[in-house]
Amino acid sequence: MHEKQKHIYVGVDLHKQHHVAVIINCWQEKLDEIKFENKPSAFSTFLLDIDALTEEGLTPIFGLEDVGGYGRALAQFLTDHGQVVKEVNPALSYAERKSYVTVQKSDSWDAECVARILVRQLSQLPNAKPHDLFWSIQQLVTRRNALVKAQGALKNQLHIQLSHHYPSYKKFFSESCLEGVSIKQLTTFLLEVSHNTCSVKKANEILKLVIEDGNTTKEHQETRDFLVRSIVRDISFKKKEMNYVEGELKQLMSLLDFQLDSMPGIDLVTASALIAEIGDVRRFPNANKLARFAGIAPVYFGSGGKGKEQKSKQGNRALHALFYNLAVQQVQVAKGSKLPRNPVFYAYYQRKLKEGKTKGQALVCIMRRLVNIVYGMMKHQTSVPKRQNRARIVDTVIT
Structure with a gap:
């Protein structure tokens, strides 16, 4: 039979x-x-x-x-x-x-x-x-993505309201809020809320715009003020909910004992997103299977004895996007120092460009190597070695 x-x-x-x-x-x-x-x-x-x-x-x-x-x-x-x-x-x-x-x-x-x-x-x-644990992580990642999307829409609504209020559009506060505020006070506030990215120059520009715009009060100004405050409250709520979701994610991730966040470019959010899409890594016999699942492995197209391997547009596109963003971070140059964030991958990227590959093709090569690293870390529950050994390990993987 x-x-x-x-x-x-x-x-x-x-x-x-x-x-x-x-x-x-x-x-x-x-x-x-x-x-x-x-x-x-x-x-x-x-x-x-x-x-x-x-x-x-x-x-x-x-x-x-x-x-x-x-x-x-x-x-x-x-x-x-x-x-x-x-x-x-x-x-x-x-x-x-x-x-x-x-x-x-x-x-x-x-x-x-x-x-x-x-x-x-x-x-x-x-x-x-x-698997209940992987499924729960996936649901939390989906919830966080929904919050991020909603927060982005709210920020766009806020920008629209501000453009109606202020012709300069870059003004972020009403005149009553800034009346009597010194440059030093505004700078201190901006540094706190922007995580030290706004400077004294930005504070000067804002106060200058306030003065240049003059009186922007219009009919039914109270309603427009209410809309701005309502949107800001909603954005604050979304941010708090996002912190709660990330806290829950952190607890569930600790149960898996994965150490993906030991790799440069992978934080809690990225690690949880990778796990949500990959699930139980043991269902993939090797890294090649995972690469094909993510749509990173090339696909052969041919007929009549002629053909070539081409970039795949199939596979899990969400996982593909995660590896793409991770690859971009590996070849980026750090602000200020002008040094590559990952010298080994940066050198590998430059080598591929010299071989005649386009920037996109070179990034796909890095993505494929990243699949090997992530697969090994998840399967064996290992971390990326310390800095003194990391370059040697990564160089071995990509060569």
């Missing part, structure tokens, strides 16, 4: 309120269809229904598309009960639907397409391994 004949295949189309499962055999013949609610009490009945359909000597294999969203609870339940659960990429089921002459779309057909993919690509599909 062929290995595929030893199983029945259960494709599940996942939704918020309910799920639809279609069961087929290895010859892709439809055996049954089951609709059940998305709650733990219904999962037990669903599993009993599958057992009733499973003939002696056969075992069921489940295929789920969204194991991190609506299907996470079901995936967790099935794995806890010793079932084989495969994660099916939505792109595969989409391509399956489009491969037929007559394209149709329904819950039943979507579930059957997932089951058909199970039959054909059983050995290639990854096992679904829901």
Whole structure:
């Protein structure tokens, strides 16, 4: 008996309120269809229904598309009960639907397409391994990203209100707030709120703009003042919430015992974002698999015996962006000192440029080396060596 004949295949189309499962055999013949609610009490009945359909000597294999969203609870339940659960990429089921002459779309057909993919690509599909800790970190990262996005929108609204108030636009305070304020007092305030980036010169410019603008009071000025204060309060609230989220992230990250923040350019936020996208690094046999997952490894395109490797536009784009930003930081020159932040990577970057690569291609080379370093740090839970040894280690990795 062929290995595929030893199983029945259960494709599940996942939704918020309910799920639809279609069961087929290895010859892709439809055996049954089951609709059940998305709650733990219904999962037990669903599993009993599958057992009733499973003939002696056969075992069921489940295929789920969204194991991190609506299907996470079901995936967790099935794995806890010793079932084989495969994660099916939505792109595969989409391509399956489009491969037929007559394209149709329904819950039943979507579930059957997932089951058909199970039959054909059983050995290639990854096992679904829901992990509460990684999932919680992912949710916190998503929450923080939403706060950052909302804060950016609020800042844009604040700039719009300020442009209505003040023709100079660079004025950040009302005249009443700055009346009688000295240059020294304003400079002290600016240094505190800007983390020592604003200078005496900036304080002089602000006071000068206040005087040049003259009287900017308009009709219904109280309403506009209220809007400014309301937006500022909301920005302050978002900032506090962001601190709470980062505090929770710090606690969860300590449970993993990863030391990614020992690497230059990786702080708590970047480390948590990397873990949120990578998840359990053990699901990648080697760094090459992780690089392909992130869309960093080149892809061969060819036909008729001719072709070449090109930059991939596939893969996890969020993870790709994280490695890109990290690579940019490695080759940046520090302000003031004019020295590269990472001399080894900077030299490697310059060497790639001299070889004829574009700046973008050289950055991709650095991204690929960073994947090796991050993969090794996560898999072995190690830190980047101290400064005196760091250059030697990194130079070994990139060469």
